[in-house]
Structures are given as C-alpha cells and as structure tokens.
Amino acid sequence: MNRGILTYPEIGGQAEAIAAAWEQLKHQQDWIAKYLADTSYDEVVFIGSGSSYYQAQTMAATFRVWLGRSAVAHPSSEIFLFRDQAVARGRKTLLVGVSRSGESTEVLLALDSVKDVPNWTVCGITCYEDSGLAQRAACLVSPLGKERSTVMTKSFSSMTFMMQAAIATVAGPAKLDELAAAMALTGDVVKRADAFAEGLIAERQFAKTIYLGMGSYFGLAQEVCLKLKEMAYVWTESYGTLEFRHGPKSIVEPGTLVAVLVSETARSYELKVAEEMKAYGAFVLLVTAKAGEDTAFADAVFETGGEDLSDEARATLYLPALQYLGFRSAMAKGVDPDHPRNLTQVVII
Known part of the structure; x- marks a missing residue:
C-alpha cells in the first residue's frame, strides 16, 4: 500500500523545484561570474556518478553550444584515477562537481585529487548546502531538489535546469528567455x-x-x-x-x-x-x-x-x-x- 509514496510526488514536484532553482540563481550571480563567465579556462570538466554523470553530459553539451567554449563530461572516477587520460596536462581547467547529495565518495575524491594540481579550479552544484561537496567548493544549490526516494527525479531536472540557466546568463538574454518559456x-x-x-x-x-x-x-x-x-x-x-x-x-x-x-x-x-x-x-x-x-x-x-x-x-x-x-x-x-x-x-x- 505504501509503494511509491516518495517517488510519485517527487516526479510531480519538478515544476516547483525548477522554479525554485531559477529564483535561487538570482542570488548566486557571483558564482556565475567567477566560474562560468571566466573565459581563461582552456577546459571546463563536468563530473558526476550515475545520474549525476548523465546530467553532466547535458550540462557540458549546453555549455559548448551556447557559449562556444570547450567542455566535457566524465564520470568522477575518471578524474581521480585516470586524470591524464581524461584531461590533457597543463591545461587551465575548471572542474564542476555534480552531486545531488554532495556526499558521493567519487566526486569528493575527484575534487580532493586536484586541490594541489596547478591550473585546476573546482566548483559544483548540489541540492544540499551543507554537504561535503559544498564544503570543498563553491556550489550552486537547488533548494527544492532534495529527495527522500533513492532514485533521482526532480533533483535531476532542477539541477540540470539550474546549470543551464547559469550558462544562459553568460550566453545572453535570448537563452534566458528560452529557458523561461520552457519553465512555463x-x-x-x-x-x-x-x-x-x-x-x-x-x-x-x-x-x-x-x-x-x-x-x-x-x-x-x-x-x-x-x-x-x-x-x-x-x-x-x-x-x-x-x-x-x-x-x-x-x-x-x-x-x-x-x-x-x-x-x-x-x-x-x-x-x-x-x-x-x-x-x-x-x-x-x-x-x-x-x-x-x-x-x-x-x-x-x-x-x-x-x-x-x-x-x-x-x-x-x-x-x-x-x-x-x-x-x-x-x-x-x-x-x-x-x-x-x-x-x-x-x-x-
């Protein structure tokens, strides 16, 4: 009788979660200016594990086409175990950790693995402002993305949309207008x-x-x-x-x-x-x-x-x-x- 009582309302709550992420982004314009608007990076690398890796792929694709700059997505483990295979040495790199909980071991290990590497800067996006990810790096936070169900649904949508909106802020008003229309x-x-x-x-x-x-x-x-x-x-x-x-x-x-x-x-x-x-x-x-x-x-x-x-x-x-x-x-x-x-x-x- 209790099957699905967590997942069902979380899928149904996507519109509210996306709207909250949109509003939250208005308070995090400094994050956008410091990280996404900085054109000095040779490579922007979005990382995550499982669902977070899949949304990292959409984030990276959006970044490339809307900003015309180089971006890739990798599983978190590729960065802390195979960093030189994933990203060429010597490039100025922005590493963007993606994690609903902000506690996934692999994304934390990836961020920790580059903290002393020259030319690497870290930031992230999560649903939990007090998480290990947020403690290690400045993060965008999707305030209504938090979920009780094991599977990611509204967290995935709201985090993906929030990062796209951050990218659109750099791209210009036309892309922000598109996202506002999609949100509606x-x-x-x-x-x-x-x-x-x-x-x-x-x-x-x-x-x-x-x-x-x-x-x-x-x-x-x-x-x-x-x-x-x-x-x-x-x-x-x-x-x-x-x-x-x-x-x-x-x-x-x-x-x-x-x-x-x-x-x-x-x-x-x-x-x-x-x-x-x-x-x-x-x-x-x-x-x-x-x-x-x-x-x-x-x-x-x-x-x-x-x-x-x-x-x-x-x-x-x-x-x-x-x-x-x-x-x-x-x-x-x-x-x-x-x-x-x-x-x-x-x-x-």
Missing part, C-alpha cells in the same frame, strides 16, 4: 506525462526497452534508461540514435519498446531510425516537441511543446513522461520504486 511549460508537461505513462503501461507489457537520444539528449536517454532499471528492475539499454543502427538493432523484435528522444536538430534522421525499428516489429514511442505527419507511424507520441525553442532549452521537458514510465512499470510489477534493491541514495566507497 513544465507544470502542464508533468501533469500530462503522468496520465500518458499510466495509460501506456496499463495496456501492454514489453520484453525489452531501448532509449535513443543524440546531442544534449544522449545523457537524458541514459538517465531514463537507468530510471526503468532502478525502479522496475527491467533490463534496458540506451544508445545514440543513429549509432543504434550499427549492430545493436539486432536485438529489436516484437515486444521491444524503442523510445526516441527526438531533437529538432536531427529530427528527420532520428525519425528514419524510428521508422526502421517499427518495421522490425518494435513498439515505437516518440518524445518530441510537436507531433506531425512525420510522426504518424509511431505507436505513441508525447508532445512537450516548445518547438520554437532550442533542443537544449527543452531538455528537462523530455524527462517527466519517461520518469513516469519507470514509475508506472514498477507499480505494475508490484515492486517499490522508492527503495530499489541493492541501492542506496548515496554511494560510498
């Missing part, structure tokens, strides 16, 4: 996403699930893939959309769900892949800014709106439907999405 759509998207996922799962079961995304949506595809694994114990995989055609598509057969996070940048190419998977017998779900004649072949389409916005600005709008898909799958299986087996909210080494 979030409440309606979350509401519609719940009913959409519930209906989808109530009508059918899938033997396999594949998530596909490109560009700033690749990290999101990895994240929603993880959500289904964590919450419902379903084996899933994620790939770059066009990369999926190079071998992995051999696993597609009837009973396979292929969910494509459709960008506007590569829309025609991504939809060709989706149509191909449909021909192999897959049930095709598209998450897209707007449905059209070119999406009519799909078995299910969820529209986010905001088709006039950049792909990056719409990024967090793609999450609710697929987070709810994980939640509803767990509930249908009779497992508890609040407390996944073998998992803890904070991973300690």
Whole structure:
C-alpha cells in the first residue's frame, strides 16, 4: 500500500523545484561570474556518478553550444584515477562537481585529487548546502531538489535546469528567455506525462526497452534508461540514435519498446531510425516537441511543446513522461520504486 509514496510526488514536484532553482540563481550571480563567465579556462570538466554523470553530459553539451567554449563530461572516477587520460596536462581547467547529495565518495575524491594540481579550479552544484561537496567548493544549490526516494527525479531536472540557466546568463538574454518559456511549460508537461505513462503501461507489457537520444539528449536517454532499471528492475539499454543502427538493432523484435528522444536538430534522421525499428516489429514511442505527419507511424507520441525553442532549452521537458514510465512499470510489477534493491541514495566507497 505504501509503494511509491516518495517517488510519485517527487516526479510531480519538478515544476516547483525548477522554479525554485531559477529564483535561487538570482542570488548566486557571483558564482556565475567567477566560474562560468571566466573565459581563461582552456577546459571546463563536468563530473558526476550515475545520474549525476548523465546530467553532466547535458550540462557540458549546453555549455559548448551556447557559449562556444570547450567542455566535457566524465564520470568522477575518471578524474581521480585516470586524470591524464581524461584531461590533457597543463591545461587551465575548471572542474564542476555534480552531486545531488554532495556526499558521493567519487566526486569528493575527484575534487580532493586536484586541490594541489596547478591550473585546476573546482566548483559544483548540489541540492544540499551543507554537504561535503559544498564544503570543498563553491556550489550552486537547488533548494527544492532534495529527495527522500533513492532514485533521482526532480533533483535531476532542477539541477540540470539550474546549470543551464547559469550558462544562459553568460550566453545572453535570448537563452534566458528560452529557458523561461520552457519553465512555463513544465507544470502542464508533468501533469500530462503522468496520465500518458499510466495509460501506456496499463495496456501492454514489453520484453525489452531501448532509449535513443543524440546531442544534449544522449545523457537524458541514459538517465531514463537507468530510471526503468532502478525502479522496475527491467533490463534496458540506451544508445545514440543513429549509432543504434550499427549492430545493436539486432536485438529489436516484437515486444521491444524503442523510445526516441527526438531533437529538432536531427529530427528527420532520428525519425528514419524510428521508422526502421517499427518495421522490425518494435513498439515505437516518440518524445518530441510537436507531433506531425512525420510522426504518424509511431505507436505513441508525447508532445512537450516548445518547438520554437532550442533542443537544449527543452531538455528537462523530455524527462517527466519517461520518469513516469519507470514509475508506472514498477507499480505494475508490484515492486517499490522508492527503495530499489541493492541501492542506496548515496554511494560510498
């Protein structure tokens, strides 16, 4: 009777968490000026573990395209164990730690590993202002991102959006306006996403699930893939959309769900892949800014709106439907999405 009582309201609280992050950022303009606006860095490196690494990928992609500067994302462990393989020696580097709790051992070890390395500066983003991460580095803080459930949902959305808003502050008013427009759509998207996922799962079961995304949506595809694994114990995989055609598509057969996070940048190419998977017998779900004649072949389409916005600005709008898909799958299986087996909210080494 108590299954999902933590996760469900946290998925549903994304609009409020994003709005709170937007307001909080107004009080952290000095952080933006000190770190993101400083063009003297040769490389900006976003790091995290698990979900935090996946959002780091979207953050880095947004940084590159909106600011035209070099940025990468790495798992935290790559920095403290394989730093020279991840980042070339001698470069002036800004290291941005990403962690919901601010207590993940790997991100703390990564920050500690560079504290005496010349030309490295550290900062971060978290949901906990008194965490180990916040004690080691100046951090953006998503005030309503805090969660009781093990799985990341509103924390992921609010932290990703907050970092994008920080990047947009440097990029200029046009990008801030795009994010404000996306934020205004979030409440309606979350509401519609719940009913959409519930209906989808109530009508059918899938033997396999594949998530596909490109560009700033690749990290999101990895994240929603993880959500289904964590919450419902379903084996899933994620790939770059066009990369999926190079071998992995051999696993597609009837009973396979292929969910494509459709960008506007590569829309025609991504939809060709989706149509191909449909021909192999897959049930095709598209998450897209707007449905059209070119999406009519799909078995299910969820529209986010905001088709006039950049792909990056719409990024967090793609999450609710697929987070709810994980939640509803767990509930249908009779497992508890609040407390996944073998998992803890904070991973300690």
